[in-house]
Amino acid sequence: MRITLQPSGLSLELLPGERILDGARRLGFDCPQSCRNGNCHVCAALLVEGKVRQQGVELEHGELFTCVAEPLEDCLLHWDGVLAPGELPLRKLACQLVECAAVGGDVFRLRLRAPAGKPPRYHAGQYLLLEREDGSQAAFSIASAPHAGRELELHILARDDGTRNLLEFIRRQGLARVQLPFGDCHLAELPVGPLLLLAAGTGLAQMHSLIEHCRSAGFAHPVHLYWGVRRPQEFYRLPVWEEWQRRPNLFLHPVVSDPQPDDGWSGRCGLLHQAVCADFPDLAELHVYASGSPAMVYGTLDALVAAGMDARQMRADVFVYAPRPA
The missing domain is CATH 3.10.20.30 (Beta-grasp domain)
Known part of the structure; x- marks a missing residue:
């Protein structure tokens, strides 16, 4: 029936x-x-x-x-209140501000603590909504992983007045009102096979959550992170980066798309998909997660499909909130 x-x-x-x-x-x-x-x-x-x-x-x-x-x-x-397998209920929480620190590249690392007895429930890779002073909401990827318990971490690029005002409002209040979780680009279940993570700018926040979850869960397959920015000074400081570099199955690839002569950048240059294609002549076994602007995600998708990847291998929140016209 x-x-x-x-x-x-x-x-x-x-x-x-x-x-x-x-x-x-x-x-x-x-x-x-x-x-x-x-x-x-x-x-x-x-x-x-x-x-x-x-x-x-x-x-x-x-x-x-x-x-x-x-x-x-x-x-x-x-029948109200029924959740599909892996689906979590939406909750609103008033979280204590623990830290709002500049980490370079106009990015702030926001650390929040949920109320005692109300640990946030989310899957690695999901996002939340932060409430502004006027009651509207802004979406940000959750950089922490579920095993962090009451702690929530966000990486927020503050180059516009709206975002700067939001951070100042949270500092004044000493708390942040959040609603979570959102997004189906997550790791509720770990895949069988290597992960390819593609992040542009603060898209790294989502990948941070995925990597930390994999570490906590004992994920045994290789994880390849490609982090792209336009200029090298846009890379921000990540406390776990040096520890990640020591992980035997985690491979880190910072890539700069538009370096200038006075940047002093001697690392990889170009677009993320170019770096991936240079490293992987065969993309068939990879589980791909991408985080960035719609233009970046769709451009990367098209390039990797042209290189032999099945489009169904890639997951990104962009596919839901900014779908291509039919």
Whole structure:
């Protein structure tokens, strides 16, 4: 039996004779439930279409309790609070400001601490929304990894008045109001095979989270990080960089796209995809994550696909918030 859920649009394929809640939990969904015998009403849903049997009574509409309801045909339910496997609930937190420090390249490292007893829940690679003084919100990648507990880290480029005002507001308040988590470009499950991480500027924040999560989880496959900026002075100081350099399966590749003669840069030059193609004649086994502007991400995607990569190997939040026209 197929159970379709509103307002999420999720669907469940139940086994014959299986109760709705039992089937949802078997499939890995997180559902509101408590007593499992129809008395507490926590698992209540509204039957919009279809037919179910509940404690010996057949229902074709109205409220049902998913812990005891058995579908007799395909059904449409209005059931709030159901989360797909790996999905986390959105939460709003008022976090204490721990540090707001300039780290070079007009970037600030913002460190926050969530309230005691309310550790933030997110997957490595997701992002959050910071609340401005006027109540609007700005999105920033979470640079910390889930094992950091109550600690949250952000890398914020402050070159415009709006971002500078946001940081000044947080300093004055001594706290930051955040909402999280967002984004499906994450590592809820570690892949089998090497990772290729591509970051432009503060896109490194997302990759920082992915790398720290891999380290904590004992990820055994190689991880290749390509970090690109326009001029070398745009690289900012990362406290873990020297420690990363000592990791046997972590390979770091800083790349400058537009160095000037007086920069003193003797490292790699060019675009990120050029460096990747020079290092990897075969891209087939790589799991690719990219973070940067839409132009950077789509330009990199096109270049790597032309070099033999399957487009389905690359993940980026840009694909969701700035999709290409059909």
